[in-house]
Amino acid sequence: MSHEKTKGQQVATTKGQQVKKIKGLRVTVLQLDKTMQIEAYTGFSKKYKPVSEIVVKWLQLNFKGTRATIQRSGQRQSIVIEKMEPGDDLLALHSFPLSKKHLTIVTEGLIKDLKRNGFLQFLVHPRRRALSQKQQQKQAAVHEANQLVKKVKEGAVVREGATSTMEQVFEDTRRNKVALAEIEGTVEHIALHSLSDAMSVLAGLKKSDQTYGHCIDVGAIFQSAYSRILQRTKRPNVFRDEKQSLLSAFLHDVGKAKIPREILDSRTPFANDSKEMQIMRSHPVHGAKLLSKMDMSVHTIKMAHYHHVKVDTTIISSYPKEVSYADVPWETRLISIIDSYQALVGRRSYKKPWPPPATIRYLEAMIGMEYDEAVWLEFYQIMGPYPVGSVVKLNDGSLGFVMHVPDTEPDRPRVTVVRNAKGEDLTLHPLIDLQTERDVSIIADLDNEAVFGKKSLDVFTNLRIS
């Protein structure tokens, strides 16, 4: 049985004028199959010509909101089914509302119903194939990556403002005039617009200054990692809310406001046993005092007080000296790792910024001596060996940004390609999921400044991921 192709059937006229052409393939009820979607019902058994009162009521109940082409007093008309009257001849049912989609998508059940109710002929078109699960996942990943780009753009502006606000907090603290209202406003804004995750990416894309920008980046990375670790592990949140944890992380170095400017802003590193280094190492104690005076929570105070305490408290980089590692809370152990991560990734007057993957490898080597292994593993699970924003080289020679680190395989992230193997910059940036594309792999991680100069953030915020 072959299908008869029609260019369209004129199913609706008003006062003799043709008003609508419904296109489709004309088929009988016996030819319907599940690859089809019905555009219009066009052939009916005798009971619809003319319709009785009972049939009218039945149609109006079952086809509510659908349009009908009828013949009334020899005149063709297109009406909504609710206007149908006994005695009309039904010529077509079409323009189904969304709520009646189940009457148009062909299924075994629908075919049975149609036969039973005397619907004999239809105009159909091939049903658009539903996206496969893989395609749906790809679409969601592309959407998520584009959303991240948008958020990073938004976060970059907030970060600039937050950095000057932090500078103001330090300035006020130097003058013994503690005013947190403005930084609390920034915290509120970041929480309200869920910007922590995006702002944590900025640390690697545009390197911060060593004091104020450092505090903001540490805050964003802490908040992003902390909330994701809590979600994953169901650890209890020791802070009142997201605003309190973010503010606490922002203020971890507030004691530096009590360090003389010439030491704080020095362009040369001090010797480990110098007087200046000793003064610098007093900032956690100053911080704890300042925050106690502000009636901050015990966890906020401990984060400022103990963030330089190392697992091996005998090493010179561990201070204050009188603290035992057992007294350092989990949250402070986490910020200690993030503090070092940001310090290495960020710009310092005495060193070059490090790319995030190299920083991860460096910190990993310090586990057990400087950082708590269990806390490190939680942090690593979130960041992966190539934190989001890292520039990596794939095995086909192309370069891209890491966009997402999966929970299950942190070393097989999603990467968006920005430069092909020939060294040409792309205008559309395909997203490759290394978890599904098993033949693609990362063969190197690169210093984004070496690849894009100072433009890494611009390149990232102009990504068009497809």
Ligand SMILES: [Fe+2]
């Ligand atoms: Fe510090």
Ligand SMILES: [Fe+2]
């Ligand atoms: Fe710090």
